[in-house]
Amino acid sequence: MGSKNKLKRFKENETFANVFQPTREDITDVVFPLQGKWATFFKNDNPIVLELGCGKGEYTIGLAKQNPNKNFIGIDIKGARFWRGAKTAIEENIENAAFLRTQIELIDKIFAVGEVAEIWITFPDPQIKYKRTKHRLTNDAFLAKYRQVLKPDGLVNLKTDSEFMHGYTLGLLHGKGLEVVYANHDVYKNEGSPKEVLDIQTFYENQYLEKGKPITYIQFKVN
Structure with a gap:
């Protein structure tokens, strides 16, 4: 531009x-x-x-x-x-x-505190390099911020084409004992994903799909 x-x-x-x-x-x-x-x-x-x-x-x-x-x-x-x-x-x-x-x-x-009901994180930069860990939107520091603004049963949704981000987040959630409500490593091939995950596609998501990249999704709680 x-x-x-x-x-x-x-x-x-x-x-x-x-x-x-x-x-x-x-x-x-x-x-x-x-x-x-x-x-x-x-x-x-x-x-x-x-x-x-x-x-x-x-x-x-x-x-x-x-x-x-x-x-x-x-x-x-x-x-x-x-x-x-x-x-x-x-x-x-x-x-x-x-x-x-x-x-x-x-x-x-x-x-x-508690003003937000739900958070969506759609196709974030996975920040794969270790020195970029502090910038990953599902790291410990960000989860703490989400916990502060979310209502007690508030949900976080992560939709990404990055298998690294998907795995990193799942590992972190399981390690902290946080509830994973739903997880899918290929939403368009496996049944069960929420309607809004399938019906809404971003510009970049369409590009990923054209390249045959699987789209992953996790819904979880931080409280």
């Missing part, structure tokens, strides 16, 4: 009522205004679901369409990417979808 396109999208994001772009200092130096108060933005008390590393926002939008009784927030540091999802939500009047430009490690500063 050219720099002019990026700048155009950044500018357009600033005009979208469903996009939030706080600075890091807005989150770390003061209490974030919507922490514990996201229901005031959505104007209802419906469950809040996060998509972490939402990319173009396909999953956030897809889930919002399928579940009008829930509120969805796509989070990514790259606003030029989720511009597409935010614009689609406005064009199609999808009022239960919003987007937040920030670092994922700050979610415990953005959401109050």
